[in-house]
Amino acid sequence: MTTHFDIAPGRRPGAFSRLAGWWGPRPLAQVAVIVAVIALFYGLGSTIAASMARIGISPGFDFLWRSANFEIGEQAISFKAGDTYARAMLVGVLNTLKVALLGCVLATVLGVFLGVAGLSGNLLLAGIVRWYIEIVRNTPLLLQLFFWISVAKALPAPRQALTLFDAVFLSGRGIYVPGPVVEGASVSTWLGLAAVVTAFVGSLVVSARRSQLGLKRALLVIPGAFIAAALVFRLGGASVQFEVPRLAGFNIRGGWSLSPEFAALLTGLTVKFSASIAEIVRAGIESVKQGQWEAARALGLHEGQIMRLVVLPQALRVITPLTTSNYLDLTKDSSLAVAIGYPDLVSVVNTTANTTGQAFEALIIMIAVYLALNLVLSALMNIYNNRVALRGGGPA
């Protein structure tokens, strides 16, 4: 214990010289630049404060606890006019998260499918995929969103809605799909559900760590998790029903309904990013040398096994870091929601800035939230990347 700090002086540079080494040459010039930057920001800040004083707005984040007198069209947690601005912002953040998460999942599914389809060797399919990718990549996302929202709004009224097997309805009021609907769930029920999900994910992670995660085990765990979730709902007095939407009177009821704005935004993000993910998947699979396929074939593996055991693990090393930046871009680009009327964070911040005048604070919150989202997402993907990356040194 006592030898802990026993480093001979002079062996290792002291804290000061290390700092000086990091700081590097021309220390005074650097200080001058930094002072100039601080002065610039101070100048801008004081001008902003003066402008706010002139309009009669007191700076600070107190407005967050005042009541917001606007409605929000879509809410993951309940919100009504009169609730605080802080709660309105939270609703906006949750709406952003909802569309970004779903967009990442759907874009990945579609992108992987398109990437593999482009490599299928079928000239017709590969040609269609090629043109899909070129058209999607070379037109602005905002234009695509305008197109999707005009399509969504032009769908017929509920009574004449387009329908697929009488289960999925496309109407100008929204899109209706079958899904489980929960009624009468209390906070404790949701907490119980969160515990079940945590235990489920935890057990998956643990068995994956011990590399015991086979297909059979995973298939056993999933029904177990469903039974546990159902039990939680029953004990909590809530009911879960899998509902198929039906036409009732002038409207469609039951199941999950997506507003036209949400559907348009989700479609636009999915389409746009599926194209870039398809390109990444294609490049990733092509990066695995042909010799690997031949060697695996010589070992007697069939094509599916080669893909799963030999090609994909290597392709993922190329695919993962590139997809990460795609997920980050998708999350950022979900901010275009404001242009088609989906109430995401940007839209709520914009309304807040207009109704309170605290534009500066509202925008700072918005930028901070996006930076935090970016950090969390890239940290998560880095953990995953470390798992698929080549492990250097020693036999892996």
Added chain:
Amino acid sequence: MSVIEAETQFGAGPGTVRPPLRARLADGLFGTKLNTAITIVTTAFLVWTVPSLLRWALIDATWSGTSADCAARAGACWAFIGTKLRFIFFAFYPPDLHWRPLFVILLLLALVTASVLPRFWNRGLLIAWFGAIGGSWLLMSGWPGGRIVPSNQWGGLPVTLLVWTVCFAVAMPLAVLLALARRSKMGGLRTLAIGYIELMRGTPMVAILYVAMLIVPMALPEGITLDKTFRAMIMIALFWAAYLAEVVRGGLQTIPPGQYEAATALGLGYWRSMQLVILPQALRVVIPGIVNLAIGFLLATSLLAVIGIFDLLNAAKASATDPKWLGFYDEAYLLVAAIYFTFCFVGSRYSRRLERRLSGRPQHGRG
């Protein structure tokens, strides 16, 4: 043995004889059972979609007349595009002065075309760009002598092109400075550059545009006002600089340390060695990356619509809100999509060709 290996290795490369078209088609469409199935399903999908699209776009379309004629038919209303073409291209610019934005479009397009041909890569082009941007600005606003048109009346394609070129021109030198700062040995400057680049890259462009809309006017001293387009351009240039800086940094990282040492050995100072030795090589490596980024930036200019600037996309959107021609959004969007697609598709093809060309030639020995 090694000859055969070499043969199979480069079998697919250019110069080898490819099998005849008929054989490639037969193999590519009906080679295996799975392939045949895919072909049949895909053909069915095409038969289901393409004829109805063609009927909408061509057979049932209305080519001339009024919106009543269009309403009478089921197809596309190209008559709308014919009537609104001027508005989509020039938005609210006074109609009798449309020759000015038209001239600006042609000038900028000519310069973009010249810029992609390596033959013109010299100091003259740089000067021409600065002259063209300044001249366009003066021409659009009507100075000297002409009728003054304030920039909040500008719109359409010239605004898209002007914002794109001006912001790119401002962002590029900033990006080089940021990249050099991020690679420098000076910890304080490096930290500043990293902070700036990460802050900008983590923020959506919409947020940057809102800063331009709401914060910049407050940050200007009392009595000074800048109009919306100009404020947006300042913030966009600052924003793009962060993205360009990362590309430039990638180029700087490919320069071997020997080049720095050689420049120092020649007695060149930091700035001289950067200007004469390092940057020419680094920028040359990243030209394809810069072209790709420039294409992305062109697509991103459409976000100006979010803060109510009438760029090409917003002008197209607004054209369908005319009470006389209400709701022909699809036709307007198709036109704009075709314009963006043409620019970006040609640009990305060019970038790929350039990449091959630059990688095919030896890096050193300009002899």
